[in-house]
Amino acid sequence: MIGEVSIFGVFIPSLLLLTLLALALTGILASVLQLVGFYRLVAYRPLVDLALFILLLGLLVLASASMGPAPL
Amino acid sequence: MKIDAEAVLFALKCFAAAMLAYYVALSIGLTRPYWAVTTTYITAQPLAGAVLSKAVFRTMGTILGAAAAVVLVPTFVNAPLVLAFALALWLGVCLYISQLDRTPRAYVFLLAGYTASIIGFPSVDVPGTIFNTSILRVQEILIGIVAAAFVHGVIFPRTVTHRLFARIDVILADAERWTRGSLARERAGTLDRERRALAIDIAELLQLSVHLPFDTARILPRVRTVRALEDQLSLMLPLASTIEDRIDALGATPGGVPDAVLALIDHAHDWLGAGVGEPDRDRSAQVLLDEAHALEPVPGESGPVWREMLLFSLLSRLQELIVIHRDARDLRDQIHSPSIRAISPRVADLVDHAGNRALHRDRGIALRTALGTIATIMLGSVFWIATAWDQGAGAVLIAGVACALFGAANNAAKQIDTFMIGAVAGILLAAFYAFAVMPRVTDFVMLAAVLAPALLIIGSMLARPALGLPALGSIVGFVNSVGLSATYSEDFSSFVNGAIGLISGIVFAGLCVKLFLTAGPRNLVARLVRGGWRDVARRARGDAPDTGRWVARMLDRIGLLAPRLAAQPGDPGRPLLDALVDLRVGYIAGELAALRDTLSAEQAPPVAATLAAIARYFGRGDPASADPPPPALLDGIDRSVAAFARDTERARRRQGLLLLTSLRRNLFPAAPPWEAAA
Numbered sequence: 001m002i003g004e005v006s007i008f009g010v011f012i013p014s015l016l017l018l019t020l021l022a023l024a025l026t027g028i029l030a031s032v033l034q035l036v037g038f039y040r041l042v043a044y045r046p047l048v049d050l051a052l053f054i055l056l057l058g059l060l061v062l063a064s065a066s067m068g069p070a071p072l
Numbered sequence: 073m074k075i076d077a078e079a080v081l082f083a084l085k086c087f088a089a090a091m092l093a094y095y096v097a098l099s100i101g102l103t104r105p106y107w108a109v110t111t112t113y114i115t116a117q118p119l120a121g122a123v124l125s126k127a128v129f130r131t132m133g134t135i136l137g138a139a140a141a142v143v144l145v146p147t148f149v150n151a152p153l154v155l156a157f158a159l160a161l162w163l164g165v166c167l168y169i170s171q172l173d174r175t176p177r178a179y180v181f182l183l184a185g186y187t188a189s190i191i192g193f194p195s196v197d198v199p200g201t202i203f204n205t206s207i208l209r210v211q212e213i214l215i216g217i218v219a220a221a222f223v224h225g226v227i228f229p230r231t232v233t234h235r236l237f238a239r240i241d242v243i244l245a246d247a248e249r250w251t252r253g254s255l256a257r258e259r260a261g262t263l264d265r266e267r268r269a270l271a272i273d274i275a276e277l278l279q280l281s282v283h284l285p286f287d288t289a290r291i292l293p294r295v296r297t298v299r300a301l302e303d304q305l306s307l308m309l310p311l312a313s314t315i316e317d318r319i320d321a322l323g324a325t326p327g328g329v330p331d332a333v334l335a336l337i338d339h340a341h342d343w344l345g346a347g348v349g350e351p352d353r354d355r356s357a358q359v360l361l362d363e364a365h366a367l368e369p370v371p372g373e374s375g376p377v378w379r380e381m382l383l384f385s386l387l388s389r390l391q392e393l394i395v396i397h398r399d400a401r402d403l404r405d406q407i408h409s410p411s412i413r414a415i416s417p418r419v420a421d422l423v424d425h426a427g428n429r430a431l432h433r434d435r436g437i438a439l440r441t442a443l444g445t446i447a448t449i450m451l452g453s454v455f456w457i458a459t460a461w462d463q464g465a466g467a468v469l470i471a472g473v474a475c476a477l478f479g480a481a482n483n484a485a486k487q488i489d490t491f492m493i494g495a496v497a498g499i500l501l502a503a504f505y506a507f508a509v510m511p512r513v514t515d516f517v518m519l520a521a522v523l524a525p526a527l528l529i530i531g532s533m534l535a536r537p538a539l540g541l542p543a544l545g546s547i548v549g550f551v552n553s554v555g556l557s558a559t560y561s562e563d564f565s566s567f568v569n570g571a572i573g574l575i576s577g578i579v580f581a582g583l584c585v586k587l588f589l590t591a592g593p594r595n596l597v598a599r600l601v602r603g604g605w606r607d608v609a610r611r612a613r614g615d616a617p618d619t620g621r622w623v624a625r626m627l628d629r630i631g632l633l634a635p636r637l638a639a640q641p642g643d644p645g646r647p648l649l650d651a652l653v654d655l656r657v658g659y660i661a662g663e664l665a666a667l668r669d670t671l672s673a674e675q676a677p678p679v680a681a682t683l684a685a686i687a688r689y690f691g692r693g694d695p696a697s698a699d700p701p702p703p704a705l706l707d708g709i710d711r712s713v714a715a716f717a718r719d720t721e722r723a724r725r726r727q728g729l730l731l732l733t734s735l736r737r738n739l740f741p742a743a744p745p746w747e748a749a750a
Contacts, residue, residue, distance in 0.1 A: 011203070016211055019218070020131070027128070031285065039290045040410060046120070046226040046288045 018064065022057035029056070078118065078230075083531030085223050086116045090527060091520045093219035094556060098516070102212055106556040111216025113547045116224060118535060121232030121287030123224040125176055127217040128286065133183025134213045137166075138206040140184065141191040149199040156453035156468070159192045163449065163472055164442035171438035171480050174431045175282045186473045187213075189449075193469040225288050233289035236280050240301065240404055243273045247308050248344050248397065254312040255341040257319060270309055271631035274302050293407040300419075300426035301403040303620055304396050306627045310656050311393045317737055318386035325379045325745060333383065336363055340394060348401055354416075357398040364391045377717050378745040384726070385733040430621040432629045434599060437480070444588030445475040452580055463573030470577030471584070479585060487541060488582040494545025495578055499571045501526055501546070502554040506567060510555060526550065549574065597636050604629050604651055608658035609691035612683045614665035622662065626655045653738050654690070660735045661686050667731075670724065675715040679728075682708035682735075701739045709736050713746055 004011040030049055039045050089112040097105035115130060117123050140162050148155035166185030170178035191209050195202040250266055281298040319337070322329045340360055347356040364387050369380045399422055406419045414420035449472045456464025478487040505526065513519045530550065533543035553570055604626060607616065616622045630651050665683055668676070685705040709732055716728035736743065 012207055013211070016207075016214065019214065023131075023218075034292055037411065039292075042290060045290045046229055049288065050222065050226055 014064065018060045019057060022053055022060055025056050026053040079532040079535035081228060082118055082535040083528045085227060086113055086531040087524060087527050089220045089223035092223065093216045095516060097212055097215050102208060104208060104212060106551050107209060107212035108216035109556055110548060110551045111213050112220040115217055115220040116534065118230055119232050119235060119283065120225045120229030121283040124221050124286035125283045126179060127221045129177060129179040130183050131214060131217055133180040134187050134210055136184035137187025138191055138210050140188040142202060142206050144188065145192050145195050145199055145202040152196050152457050153453060155196055157450060159189050160446045160449035162188050163476060164446040167445055167476050168438050168442040171441060172433050176279065177282060182476060186476050189469045189472045193465040196465055229288050231289040232280055232283045232287040233292060237408065239276065240407065243305065244400060244404055247305065248348060251308065251312050251393065252341050252344045254316045255337050270305065271627050272634055274305055274627060275631040277302055291410050296423050296426050297403060297406050300422045301400060303426055304400040304403065306623050307396055310652065310659065311389055311396065313652060314656065314734065315386060315389050315393060318382055318389065321737060322382045322386060327379065332367055336367060340390060344397060348397055353398050353401055357394050360394050361391050381729050381733045385730055388730060430625040432603060432625055432632060434603065441479040444584065445472060445479055447588055448472065448475050448581060448584035451584065463569050466570065466573040467577035467580065470574055471581040474578055474581035475585060484585045485582055488578060488585055490541045491545040492578040492582065494542030495549035496575060498546030498549025499553050502550045506555050507564065597633060600629050600633050601651065604654050605690045608654050609687045611658045612661040612665065612686040612690065616662060617666060619662060623659065626658065656738050657735065660731050664731050667727065672719065675712065678708055678711040678715055682712050706740050706743055710746055
């Protein structure tokens with residue numbers, strides 16, 4: 001995982017970017033699951049959403065770890 | 073008792089979110105953790121979906137605003153006054169946009185506007201830190217938002233869906249009750265007031281439905297289904313009063329209302345009381361519809377034309393009313409249905425045709441708020457830069473934020489005053505904490521423990537609508553000055569300086585709001601009425617062919633009018649009833665305008681003249697002068713009726729006479745019955 005990403009000269013912690021990305025992905029995934037009726041099979045939706053977010057964030061962090069310290 | 077339990081739970085959740093955010097921000101080593109703490113309180117709302125939607129909007133707005141600050145500050149860094157103007161202009165533009173969008177989505181632009189100020193103004197003296205401050209702000213806000221969303225969304229969430237279900241059931245029951253009142257020919261004063269409440273209820277449904285996609289309930293209804301229900305509810309109001317009017321008018325003609333029709337009305341009345349709630353409402357409604365259809369006369373074929381026209385109008389509106397109540401109930405069932413599949417083809421059709429809701433927009437007021445805010449910031453900046461007051465930046469930014477938050481409100485000055493009382497109380501409390509309690513605190517757990525009483529009490533105030541505003545003020549005052557920084561520093565002079573800056577900023581905003589943004593409620597009411605008239609004129613000219621959108625906008629105005637008129641002395645009913653009549657006139661005028669291409673050579677000139685006269689009458693633009701519709705308009709209507717009555721094409725005759733009857737009754741309720749010779 002890279003420490004910071006430079007966007008127009010502003011150094012942004014990459015965890016911040018990944019968190020935003022994971023939040024957006026969770027939102028999209030949740031609405032898809034809502035559409036197919038997945039949440040009917042679930043006892044407590046907020047926990048499932050939370051777990052999804054953490055899984056996605058973890059995956060993103062793992063995926064970006066291989067990029068090493070090279071600039072994006 | 074129940075509200076107390078809710079408030080306590082809410083306060084606990086807020087406190088948990090605040091401490092979580094504070095802890096995370098501290099562990100990461102961010103320098104202004106109080107931004108994250110304030111955010112958890114600002115985002116907190118009783119409904120889970122609303123918290124999440126506000127969180128998303130706030131994130132987007134903060135990023136946008138931080139980006140603006142990063143662009144603006146380095147560009148104008150050499151001229152502080154120009155930079156202040158650029159930031160003020162940005163806030164003004166964002167404020168203008170956010171006021172034109174009257175849904176919760178407007179929060180994105182509000183935040184974009186004042187985030188740039190919050191980051192930009194303190195950086196005027198130290199422009200080198202702008203990049204750090206921006207990214208810090210975004211991170212702190214994001215931590216606060218995620219903490220709030222996590223706590224409010226996961227722990228005992230109060231879902232929007234749950235509230236929506238409850239509201240829909242109440243609204244439908246109300247609507248059915250007062251429709252029955254109309255059919256039973258009751259004219260109670262309370263009935264009228266209840267009916268006007270519908271416009272406000274529809275507005276509430278709209279606001280709730282914006283939060284719907286963010287809700288955490290297991291089964292979410294589709295937003296479009298709620299929109300379709302709003303459409304149906306919108307049409308109930310004008311229909312019920314039309315039917316009342318037709319029954320009255322028929323009763324005044326020789327012969328009165330025929331007995332068979334009276335019996336039908338009673339059946340419809342009973343059906344609304346019982347049959348409409350049953351699952352087999354489709355069948356029972358069809359029985360009524362068939363009955364009504366069988367009774368329809370064909371105007372111009374037998375008997376006096378005017379009486380037949382009234383009767384025909386009554387029966388066809390009654391059928392529409394039955395269909396609308398049936399559809400509304402079907403849609404309610406669809407909203408409750410766990411599947412996203414339509415429960416019947418009719419419902420699928422309704423949902424497909426659900427239009428986007430159009431809202432009343434007042435560009436003038438939005439522009440005035442934006443300009444007033446810009447002027448406030450500029451006046452403050454000139455004072456601050458000229459006197460080199462070191463707390464000036466803080467004062468100016470608070471003034472700008474206060475204008476942005478409250479400037480659009482009806483009673484902006486009063487709201488700012490209330491907010492200030494809260495802020496002063498918060499700062500006094502913070503002084504006690506900062507210099508008597510905090511020096512003895514050694515670790516995080518102890519800090520949380522000593523903060524708990526203050527934050528819990530303010531949190532439970534936040535949950536009560538009447539105390540929400542001062543509570544918000546005290547949160548901002550308390551959290552910002554109590555010293556929730558990475559390290560404790562006992563510095564009384566900087567505390568007092570900061571407090572003076574904060575309070576003088578709010579006082580200054582209050583003064584400027586009184587100077588620049590003083591629209592008395594009466595002025596706003598007049599603007600709303602005039603906006604409605606312009607729309608009616610537009611529709612009579614055939615420029616507003618989308619009926620759903622047009623009706624939605626008119627009803628939105630009525631919803632805005634109702635609470636403003638209720639706050640005024642005198643009789644609030646009159647302008648509201650007028651607004652309902654305007655709605656009906658505009659509706660019919662639009663339908664007539666849509667017919668224009670199909671008219672015969674004999675019908676076209678009088679219809680065109682009638683529409684032009686309506687457009688002229690409603691386009692004159694001064695609601696204060698209460699001159700009645702001109703007699704030439706009545707003449708135009710009567711000539712159009714004569715032309716339609718002679719029409720040999722049956723469908724066109726029916727349609728034309730139906731519309732003209734309504735038009736004549738609404739514009740000239742006192743005129744004598746139409747006669748062929750006239």
